[in-house]
Amino acid sequence: MLATGSALEFRDVVRSFPQRGGADLVAITDITFAVRSKEFVAIVGPSGCGKSTILNLTAGLDQPTAGSVHVSGEQVKGPNAHVGFMLQKDLLLPWRSIVRNVEFGLEARPVSRKERRERALSELQRCKLEAFANHYPYQLSGGMRQRAALARTLAIRPDIVLLDEPFSALDAQTKMLLQKSFGQTIAESGVTTLLITHDLAEAVAMSDRILVMSDRPGRLIEEIHVDLPDRNNPIARRSHPRAGQLITRLFELLKLDERVA
Ligand SMILES: Nc1ncnc2c1ncn2[C@@H]1O[C@H](COP(=O)(O)OP(=O)(O)OP(=O)(O)O)[C@@H](O)[C@H]1O
Ligand SMILES: [Mg+2]
Incomplete structure (x- = not known):
């Protein structure tokens, strides 16, 4: 059962894309989650598992094949002023x-x-x-x-800000400084945030909760509560003794030791 009054809800969402001369490509399936107002949620998962698809559906730039997406209690039918989208390229x-x-x-x-x-x-x-x-x-x-x-x-x-790998093109130190300044700005502005990242330390440093996805068709396989203090200070969080354990858990869930690039 989903919480009422959530900033964002996905209810049994499926998105598949027709492919020429073949079966539909199921990008995501069975996606159900809710995000509370002002919560910061990170989504991690293998390349092609449907992370950007989730953001496109939230922004109303795309529509689900089945299920529904709700922002501030209203079903998303198209682009709207409740949602702000920021991509990797500025x-x-x-x-x-x-x-x-x-x-x-x-x-x-x-x-x-x-x-x-x-x-x-x-x-x-x-x-x-x-x-x-x-x-x-x-x-x-x-x-x-x-x-x-x-x-x-x-x-x-906006009520919700969507960040699709916003720091991935930056060098390691600029990235950490930017995580800190984004963390502070986001906390001050009180928006709800959905962050997609391939950087597991970034997910732990910045979020309240991490949704972990499987390979395509993308499903949610685990939800990790980041029970660390200082959400608006990602640099301090990185050196917290429990941060390493959370990163290791993500590493295992994503089976990174079994993958090749
Ligand atoms: N408009 C589209 N038409 C056809 N297929 C699409 C479309 N958008 C996405 N897909 C397919 O859906 C799957 C999920 O794509 P998506 O971009 O959401 O993945 P992602 O998790 O963001 O990947 P990455 O980590 O590489 O950015 C991919 O196989 C992609 O090719
Ligand atoms: Mg993507």
């Missing part, structure tokens, strides 16, 4: 300044020009980028660009 528009990039998502909404600017600047401040508001994307480092992309995602004031 997708900042090179010809717009950073503040105008952050404003971009608000332009299609009934928000005045003045309020648009105020919101964009306050999100930039929260992401510690206010000094770069008038810079252009090419003038920012990779980590700063990802922070700007997060500011843009938060500026629409």
